[in-house]
Amino acid sequence: MISAPYLEVAVLVLGTVILLIESFFSKFDRRYLGYAALVGLALIFLATFFIAPQSTMSSAPFWNFYSADATSLFFKRIALATTAGVIVMMFDFAALVSSGVQGATPQSGLGEFFALPLFTCAGLMWMASAIDFVLIFVSLELVTISFYVLVGFTRRNPASLEAAVKYLVLSAVATGFLVYGITWIFGATGETNLQKIATVLSGTGLEQNAALFGGVLVIIALGFKIAAVPFHIWVADVYQGAPTPVTAYLSVGSKAAGFIVLLRVLDPFLILPQMQTLLVAIAVLTLIYGNLAALPQTNVKRLLAYSSIAHAGYLLVAVVSFSGRAVAFYLVAYLLMTLLSFAVLILVSQPAGDQLESFAGLSQRSPFLAFAMLVAMASLAGVPFTAGFLGKFLVFDAAIATHHFGLVVVAIVTVGAGFYYYFKVVRAIYWDAPPASTDKIIVSPLTRVALIALIAGTFVLGVYPQPIFDALAR
């Protein structure tokens, strides 16, 4: 049996070994580093199924910060799977990494490009286990700082540079909010551990307003991470400018980690009714803004950015209904369909760009990619028998069970808007005529396997979600 904290250590060691190999040896194909990262992540993913139960652990002070319950293990697996998916995409993106850099070979920068997601992954995994504000903050910073570098990785591309600067500045502001909120909560309750905060908050004779103020500041910071309105301003530009695999990582990994922290942080604040009202307001704004702003988009990357805001809205509905199960399932569905759509986008956009026109007639150029994108869009929109539909179903079910009828009405109306803009992409693929001079798109075997796995996952979870529930309830 393995102890849970070794998982993060293993990911970190994998990342540093890849960095050191990159720096000590120069004459080899850097893609092998990517393969090594994939194999390592797969082994660690398998290892998560052999974790010793937490009850047998010692009572070292470490366990005041770190929990290894079924939920955190589940989110660790999400982090590992996302990172593996992103690294697969990076192989397809590799040609663009050092474009525009003077005197660069196709190999330069690739080693770091494959190593950095591993550090992000370790941060995401720590976040999944964090039950103390100190560990939450440190792991959040590990994720954010490695994302700063990744977003600006193609630094000769002005759009990427702009995205990196915007992300850096706004993220730093959000971090400031988080730390300030934590100090207020600590000042009011005298604790940083979430369970102890819950005990103090349920007691009497407490300066509740101070704790509430701190809680709101923390929500603002996390709202930035999960791209909720009105903390969404950075999303469209950063998603569009960042290298596409990094965009996929931002929209899945950053969001998943943000939501598990949100669930854990909100737990002690449940007893404060104002918090509930605030979250309902944020959820309604996010749903309406994300879906409406996506309607006129003609750039697929931007469209997916606004769609990511909209999905944050549905996830917030699940958070408001306090259904951890719906959040977890929705995040898995979101992972599958988002990675699928970004993987197709990378292949299609390499010669032609991210605009919607480059998808025109994709069904004739590559029927396989066209079908993959169709599945992704159908699942994102919420067509039955896909994971996306069942995710939305669980979210609405939880919301109705907790009597949030107004929220469900708004959510269902905005799903209608979603159908329009997702099927705009499908229309371009199947009905628009392809441009005159187009070649067939070549899909590498590795990407093909990954795409088939994602498509299969979307359908299987759409009809048989039981494995997810079993993993959560272990």
Place this chain on the structure above:
Amino acid sequence: MLRDYLPVLLQIIVAVGFAASALIVSVLLGKAGRRTPIKDSPYECGMVPIGEAQPRFSVRFYLIAMLFILFDLEIVFMYPWAVVYRDMIHGHPVVFWSMLSFVSMLMIGYVYALRKGVLDWRN
């Protein structure tokens, strides 16, 4: 509970009051006396105040500065660690191993920086 924050409030009042009084006093008293162009020029720690808005620094400056901050913080972390080390090491060897892993992580970063030629100023 909020009474505990009274010193913070006092600190804010003193800080704002000091800045305001310095400005007011300089307006009230500073007009008197002879004026010369040099006296009227903005004072900035002895540097020439007029020049390009964005002077160019060598990129090595930033790399060295980043490395310096990393190791500076490492030392800062070691102080609180050293204070509790003697009490906590009995029964919790994790105290030792966590600091060792922290330092070795920085070491790996340093080796990486060396190999990438960050400290090589020849070209």
